[in-house]
Structures are given as C-alpha cells and as structure tokens.
Amino acid sequence: xxxxxxxxxxxxxxxxxxxxxxxxxxxxxxxxxxxxxxxxxxxxxxxxxxxxxxxxxxxxxxxxxxxxxxxxxxxxxxxxxxxxxxxxxxxxxxxxxxxxxxxxxxxxxxxxxxxxxxxxxxxxxxxxxxxxxxxxxxxxxxxxxxxxxxxxxxxxxxxxxxxxxxxxxxxxxxxxxxxxxxxxxxxxxxxxxxxxxxxxxxxxxxxxxxxxxxxxxxxxxxxxxxxxxxxxxxxxxxxxxxxxxxxxxxxxxxxxxxxxxxxxxxxxxxxxxxxxxxxxxxxxxxxxxxxxxxxxxxxxxxxxxxxxxxxxxxxxxxxxxxxxxxx
Numbered sequence: 328x329x330x331x332x333x334x335x336x337x338x339x340x341x342x343x344x345x346x347x348x349x350x351x352x353x354x355x356x357x358x359x360x361x362x363x364x365x366x367x368x369x370x371x372x373x374x375x376x377x378x379x380x381x382x383x384x385x386x387x388x389x390x391x392x393x394x395x396x397x398x399x400x401x402x403x404x405x406x407x408x409x410x411x412x413x414x415x416x417x418x419x420x421x422x423x424x425x426x427x428x429x430x431x432x433x434x435x436x437x438x439x440x441x442x443x444x445x446x447x448x449x450x451x452x453x454x455x456x457x458x459x460x461x462x463x464x465x466x467x468x469x470x471x472x473x474x475x476x477x478x479x480x481x482x483x484x485x486x487x488x489x490x491x492x493x494x495x496x497x498x499x500x501x502x503x504x505x506x507x508x509x510x511x512x513x514x515x516x517x518x519x520x521x522x523x524x525x526x527x528x529x530x531x532x533x534x535x536x537x538x539x540x541x542x543x544x545x546x547x548x549x550x551x552x553x554x555x556x557x558x559x560x561x562x563x564x565x566x567x568x569x570x571x572x573x574x575x576x577x578x579x580x581x582x583x584x585x586x587x588x589x590x591x592x593x594x595x596x597x598x599x600x601x602x603x604x605x606x607x608x609x610x611x612x613x614x615x616x617x618x619x620x621x622x623x624x625x626x627x628x629x630x631x632x633x634x635x636x637x638x639x640x641x642x643x644x645x646x647x648x649x650x651x652x653x654x
Contacts, residue, residue, distance in 0.1 A: 440473065440474040440475075441471055441472065441473050441474065442471070442472055442473070442474055443469060443470065443471050443472075444462075444464060444469070444470045444472075445468070445469045446464045446465065446466055446467065446468050446469075446487070447466065447467070447603070448466045448467050448599070448600050448601075448602075448603035449466060449600075449601065449602060449603030450466055451463065451464065451465055451466060451579070451580065451582075452464050453580075454470070456472055456476075456481075456483075457472070457473065457474065457475050457476050458476050458481055458494050458496065458499075458501075459494040460481075460491060460492060460493045460494045460501065461491070461492045462483075462489050462490070462491050462492075463489060463490040463491075463580045464487065464488070464489045465487060465488035465489065465579055465600065466487075466600040466601055466603070467487055467522065467600045468485070468486065468487020468488055468489055468522075469485070469486045469487055470483060470484070470485055470487075470489060471483065471484040471485075472484075476499065479498070479499060479500075480499060480500050480501075480502055481496070481499050481500065481501045481502065482502045482504065483502070483503050483504065484503075484504050484505075485503050485504070485505055485519055485521055486505065486506070486521060486522070486523060487520075487521065487522055488518065488519070488520040488521070488522065488579075489503075489518065489519060490516065490517070490518040490533075490577055490580060491503060491512070491515075491516070491517055491518070491519070492516050493512050493513070493514050493515050493516070493517075493535075494514065495513060495514030496513070496514075497513055497514075500512070500513060501513065503519050505519060505521035505528055506521065506528070506542070507521065507528040507541065507542055507543075507559055507561060508521070508528050508530065508539055508540065508541050508542060508559050509539075509540050509542065510530045510537050510538070510539050511537060511538045511539075511540070512535060512536070512537045512538075513535070513536075514535055515532065515533075515534055515535025515536060515537055516532075516533040516534040516535065516577075517530060517531060517532045517533060517534075517535070517537050517551075518530070518531040518533070518573075518576070518577060519531075525561075525596075526560065526561055526562060527558050527559060527560055527561065528558075528559045528561070529556060529557065529558050529559070530551065530556075530557045531555070531556045531557075531571065531573055531576060531577075532551040532552065532553050532554070532555055532573060533553060533554075533573040533574060533577055534553055535553070536550060536551065536552060537550070537551050538550055538551075539551060539557050541559055541564075541566065543564060544564070547566075549566060549568065551568070553573060554570055554571060554572065554573045555568055555569070555570060555571070555573075556568070556569050556570075556571045556573075556576075571587065572587070575587075581624055582623075582624025582625070583621065583622065583623065583624055584597055584598070584601060584621070584622040584631075585620075585621045585622075586618060586619060586620050586621070587619055588617045588618075588619065589617060589618055589619075589620075590613070590615070590616070590617055590618075591608075591613045591614075591616065591618070591639075592610060592613060594618065594620065594635070595608065598622075598628065598631055602627075602628040602631075603649065604628055604649045604650065604651060605649060605650045605651070606650075606651045606653065607650060607651065607652045607653065608652075608653035609653075616639075618638065618639070620634065620635070620638060622634065628646070628651070629646060632644050632646070632651065
C-alpha cells in the first residue's frame with residue numbers, strides 16, 4: 328500500500344460509517360508500526376485540510392502530548408509519530424474530522440509522557456492513577472492520563488464513562504476533561520459520561536463535591552452535591568441538574584445495568600456496550616415511553632431481552648449471532 332492508498336483508506340474511515348468491528352480493526356492497524364511513515368503523512372494531509380483548532384481548555388490538557396501509546400509491547404515511539412497517533416485516536420473515538428484537536432508547538436514538551444487505557448465493548452476495567460486515585464472505565468471508554476502528575480493540577484482526558492475515586496490533595500485540583508465539559512474535584516467520588524455520538528454529557532456525584540464547567544461557557548460553573556446528576560445538552564447547550572440515587576447508578580462497576588426513567592434508545596445503547604452486540608431497530612417507532620429496569624450482573628443478552636419482552640407490551644425481538652432485531 329503506497330502513500331496515496333493509505334491516505335484514501337484513512338479518509339474513507341473518517342467520511343463513511345463503519346461497523347464497530349471495522350472501527351476496532353482500523354484502530355489496531357492505525358497504532359501498529361506497519362506503514363508508519365505513510366500513515367503519518369496521510370494524517371498530516373488531513374490536518375492541513377481541516378485545520379480545526381480546539382478550544383483553549385482542551386489544548387491546555389492535550390498540547391502536552393509527548394505521549395506513548397501503550398500497545399501490547401509497550402514500545403516507545405518517536406515524538407512526531409506519537410503525537411500523530413494520539414490525534415488519530417482522538418479522531419477514532421469522536422468519529423468526526425470536525426471534532427479533531429489540532430495540535431501544534433508540541434516539541435517543547437520533551438519529556439512529558441502520557442498513557443492511554445482503552446476498554447473495548449463487553450469489558451470494564453479498573454486502573455490506579457499516578458497519585459493513587461482509582462478510575463473505573465466502562466465499556467467503549469478511553470482515558471488519557473500522564474505517567475506522572477506535574478505542575479499545579481492533575482488533569483486527564485476522558486472519552487466514554489468512568490467513575491473516579493480521587494485521592495485528596497488540596498494543592499493539586501483533580502480535573503477530568505471531555506469534549507464538552509470539565510469536572511474538577513479535590514477529594515471525592517464521581518462519574519463522568521461522555522460517549523462520542525451521544526447528545527449529552529453527564530457528571531454524577533456520589534461523595535464530596537465537584538465543580539462542573541462547560542467548555543463553551545467559560546464563566547458558567549455548577550457545584551454538585553451528592554446524589555445530583557448534571558446533564559449538558561450538546562444541541563441546546565442547556566444544563567439540567569436532577570436528584571438521583573448515585574450509589575445505584577454507579578453499580579455498573581459490579582456488572583449491573585440500572586435504568587431510572589430511561590428511554591428504550593438509552594437502554595439499547597448500554598446493552599450494546601455491555602454485551603458487544605448490535606441492536607437493529609426503527610428509532611421512529613420506539614415511542615416516547617420511559618422505563619425503570621434493572622439487569623443483574625450475570626444475565627446474558629438473551630435474558631436482558633426477555634425482561635424487556637415481559638416489561639413492554641408488544642415488544643418482540645429476534646437474535647441472530649451478535650445482532651438483535653427489534654420487531
């Protein structure tokens with residue numbers, strides 16, 4: 328595959344819808360050493376064409392990416408290759424060139440190393456951060472964090488869903504950044520949900536207190552108290568805060584799927600991530616009903632759908648391999 332063919336292949340990924348399996352295979356190919364120079368050149372062409380700059384808050388976090396993308400061999404990459412692969416993964420996760428973070432002036436951050444943890448669909452993972460804090464990542468989530476927290480803040484970047492149990496350090500605020508909001512805590516337990524493709528970004532507080540800021544509204548911050556859920560709508564740019572049972576909501580770490588006043592589309596999305604399946608349905612025919620339902624940790628996807636069949640009148644489905652068809 329020459330440079331032009333590689334460029335066309337990468338361009339096709341960013342301009343055409345792909346299945347989850349193809350996206351996963353593309354991601355593995357992208358971070359491999361194979362055709363590294365051709366991939367770097369192709370990504371550079373896309374950056375020049377798009378030339379979209381990120382907001383200042385995101386750049387503050389991600390400009391420091393002299394990073395090592397951790398593959399199975401934990402191999403070190405040259406800084407230019409590393410930066411380009413990191414940006415490519417950001418594109419992979421967001422699935423849109425318009426969301427691309429344009430990185431520049433990166434050479435001056437020589438020795439800062441960043442790590443990434445990606446959790447595929449069907450899995451969950453707990454990792455310990457450099458300061459002793461713990462992050463629980465849900466299926467389909469990516470966390471980028473430094474090998475060592477330097478300076479006056481502890482800053483991370485999240486795409487997906489993760490619960491953080493933060494080690495207290497009043498001198499070093501702990502900040503989780505997403506494409507739309509950032510959540511700051513001193514010592515607390517909270518969850519951030521920011522999946523690509525979702526129409527909302529959420530922050531939920533279990534213990535302590537957090538300050539939530541919206542990237543587009545620099546001076547608008549909300550302080551949450553335990554058992555509050557903040558939802559930011561990407562389309563309307565509105566913030567809502569609701570009272571919830573945070574402990575129940577956080578049980579996804581133990582394998583539960585618990586929904587309170589959820590739509591079928593929201594339920595289907597979480598089931599897809601949990602079981603690594605695809606659910607085929609007509610969104611316009613789902614209706615506007617909301618449901619409260621709880622799935623147990625060891626239940627199969629078939630058992631999940633039997634519960635929905637019993638719960639919802641007229642709900643029928645058929646399972647073929649890893650695709651579930653809703654009638």
